[in-house]
Amino acid sequence: xxxxxxxxxxxxxxxxxxxxxxxxxxxxxxxxxxxxxxxxxxxxxxxxxxxxxxxxxxxxxxxxxxxxxxxxxxxxxxxxxxxxxxxxxxxxxxxxxxxxxxxxxxxxxx
Amino acid sequence: xxxxxxxxxxxxxxxxxxxxxxxxxxxxxxxxxxxxxxxxxxxxxxxxxxxxxxxxxxxxxxxxxxxxxxxxxxxxxxxxxxxxxxxxxxxxxxxxxxxxxxxxxxxxxxxxxxx
Numbered sequence: 001x002x003x004x005x006x007x008x009x010x011x012x013x014x015x016x017x018x019x020x021x022x023x024x025x026x027x028x029x030x031x032x033x034x035x036x037x038x039x040x041x042x043x044x045x046x047x048x049x050x051x052x053x054x055x056x057x058x059x060x061x062x063x064x065x066x067x068x069x070x071x072x073x074x075x076x077x078x079x080x081x082x083x084x085x086x087x088x089x090x091x092x093x094x095x096x097x098x099x100x101x102x103x104x105x106x107x108x109x110x
Numbered sequence: 111x112x113x114x115x116x117x118x119x120x121x122x123x124x125x126x127x128x129x130x131x132x133x134x135x136x137x138x139x140x141x142x143x144x145x146x147x148x149x150x151x152x153x154x155x156x157x158x159x160x161x162x163x164x165x166x167x168x169x170x171x172x173x174x175x176x177x178x179x180x181x182x183x184x185x186x187x188x189x190x191x192x193x194x195x196x197x198x199x200x201x202x203x204x205x206x207x208x209x210x211x212x213x214x215x216x217x218x219x220x221x222x223x224x225x
Binding site: 032034036041042043044045046049087089096097098100102103105 | 142144152153154156159161200202204213214215216217218219221
């Protein structure tokens with residue numbers, strides 16, 4: 001019930017493509033869903049986040065879609081660039097603690 | 111603005127030696143503090159979190175311990191390192207309960223290799 005399942009594990013797209021990363025959860029008590037971006041050897045950086053009362057949130061080229069009834073949420077990266085190549089983590093918050101997905105390694109080819 | 115520091119950046123230690131990793135936060139008061147371990151560049155595992163000085167909650171039984179001697183200082187320790195303690199250790203801070211609740215901000219990490 002405390003798990004967040006993330007897919008795919010890895011993803012390769014061409015520059016300009018729209019990679020989509022999906023996450024699913026079981027615990028309906030989760031009340032905040034952030035996405036983090038991590039480059040090799042660095043700490044994760046907050047990318048964008050959403051609350052369950054919102055179905056979509058956009059910040060620049062990054063969009064979160066949230067489906068409360070299905071208990072799923074996803075990250076879309078519009079017009080992806082080679083600089084977006086990184087590992088992406090979804091997470092869900094409960095009581096001040098974050099439960100992370102296993103991560104998706106994204107590679108954007110020039 | 112808030113800044114989080116971790117040191118050392120990298121560490122190579124022999125099995126059985128002690129460990130002390132330090133994390134400090136600047137620019138905020140009474141943050142929640144967290145220690146995570148990340149193996150093989152994936153999957154963040156929460157090890158400890160603290161909501162105040164001297165208050166430590168352990169998430170996973172293991173060879174490690176944590177302490178919070180000051181409001182913005184969090185220390186991860188071990189008396190005797192195991193090979194399995196190798197990994198990337200990340201400290202994070204957050205302000206759960208405030209208007210910017212739940213979001214956690216991560217430090218640069220410490221790469222630990224136990225040989």
